[in-house]
Amino acid sequence: MKIRVYKSAAPAVRSTINGTPTVLFFGDCMRLIGRMPDNSVDLTITSPNYCMGKEYETSRSVEDFIAAHKVILPEIVRITKEGGSICWQVGYHVRSRCVYPLDYAVFSILADIEGIVLRNRVIWTFGHGMHGFARFSGRHETVLWFTKGSDYHFDLDAVRVPQKYPGKRHFRGPHKGEFSGNPKGKNPGDVWEIPNVKGSHTEKLDHPCQFPVGLADRFVRALCPQDGIVFDPHMGTSSTGVGAIINGRRFLGAEINEKYETIAHSRLLKAYDGTVPVRPADRPLYVPSAGDSVARRPKHFATEEAQA
Ligand SMILES: C[S@@+](CC[C@H](N)C(=O)[O-])C[C@H]1O[C@@H](n2cnc3c(N)ncnc32)[C@H](O)[C@@H]1O
Numbered sequence: 001m002k003i004r005v006y007k008s009a010a011p012a013v014r015s016t017i018n019g020t021p022t023v024l025f026f027g028d029c030m031r032l033i034g035r036m037p038d039n040s041v042d043l044t045i046t047s048p049n050y051c052m053g054k055e056y057e058t059s060r061s062v063e064d065f066i067a068a069h070k071v072i073l074p075e076i077v078r079i080t081k082e083g084g085s086i087c088w089q090v091g092y093h094v095r096s097r098c099v100y101p102l103d104y105a106v107f108s109i110l111a112d113i114e115g116i117v118l119r120n121r122v123i124w125t126f127g128h129g130m131h132g133f134a135r136f137s138g139r140h141e142t143v144l145w146f147t148k149g150s151d152y153h154f155d156l157d158a159v160r161v162p163q164k165y166p167g168k169r170h171f172r173g174p175h176k177g178e179f180s181g182n183p184k185g186k187n188p189g190d191v192w193e194i195p196n197v198k199g200s201h202t203e204k205l206d207h208p209c210q211f212p213v214g215l216a217d218r219f220v221r222a223l224c225p226q227d228g229i230v231f232d233p234h235m236g237t238s239s240t241g242v243g244a245i246i247n248g249r250r251f252l253g254a255e256i257n258e259k260y261e262t263i264a265h266s267r268l269l270k271a272y273d274g275t276v277p278v279r280p281a282d283r284p285l286y287v288p289s290a291g292d293s294v295a296r297r298p299k300h301f302a303t304e305e306a307q308a
Helices: 009-018 029-033 062-079 102-111 213-223 239-245 258-273 299-307
Strands: 003-006 022-026 041-046 080-090 092-095 098-101 116-125 140-148 191-193 229-232 250-255
Touching (some): 003 009, 003 258, 009 022, 009 029, 009 250, 022 029, 022 258, 029 062, 029 250, 041 213, 062 102, 080 116, 080 213, 098 102, 102 140, 140 213, 213 239, 239 250
Parallel strands (some): 022 250, 041 080, 041 229, 229 250
Antiparallel strands (some): 080 140, 092 098, 116 140
């Protein structure tokens, strides 16, 4: 059996660490985390509630976000192995046109914990979303990557992307004339353009806030050792779990909403049998050709420009 589902926390923890590669806990993640041993998880990747009134949220207050994080983050640090990583994906809390960057709160809490170090603030940028009228349209969110301790697992070669100019050569110095790029590819940098999961996206399921598997996949490959355990306390449809399973890592996830937990379970079964749809992070973005109907300017654009 590759996946076990529990409604009681204790066996979930034992099972993941000792045997079954994937364990799902249906319930409040704090009930699960409270029973997890110290130093037991290699990598946590998660996206919590933003308190923005989504169908699965009960609070609309940034104060509640901060209060909940003052409780959960020290616990996530406790269960993270020395050298392990914490990737916390958040966006912005917006109320009455006032914007609060939620990673500011996450950073403030974690930076106060001894031994926790921020390694990157990854900007996840995407092309689609709500159109702003009183401010610029939001087209990015962030992932804060922290490590526990300074001797941490980071496999850059596992996530290199193709060189933009592979034929480039050193133009001076002792290697003048030789190719300058790393044949294994280049570092993907800290700005990741990955389409968000909306509309006809191949990964879209019945959840309002999925993040793309490509986002989790890159962190899993870079930050989790081959035999390691990946944890997502706010699993949703388990995009993190898919990223872990397709890369052969063990996975532990919690979800409080029964509908999403059911979706996650069937999705992870597909990840095991190799049928789960995934859009790789480094697949080039779709660019319509000049002849495509979406690329053609409608006649009324010209009229409105003339009137402006
Ligand atoms: C932003 S969504 C995560 C979506 C996920 N990254 C995905 O790709 O599908 C947050 C999820 O956390 C769940 N959640 C919120 N509070 C929770 C808690 N205390 N314990 C477990 N799950 C929780 C919500 O039901 C929601 O599905």
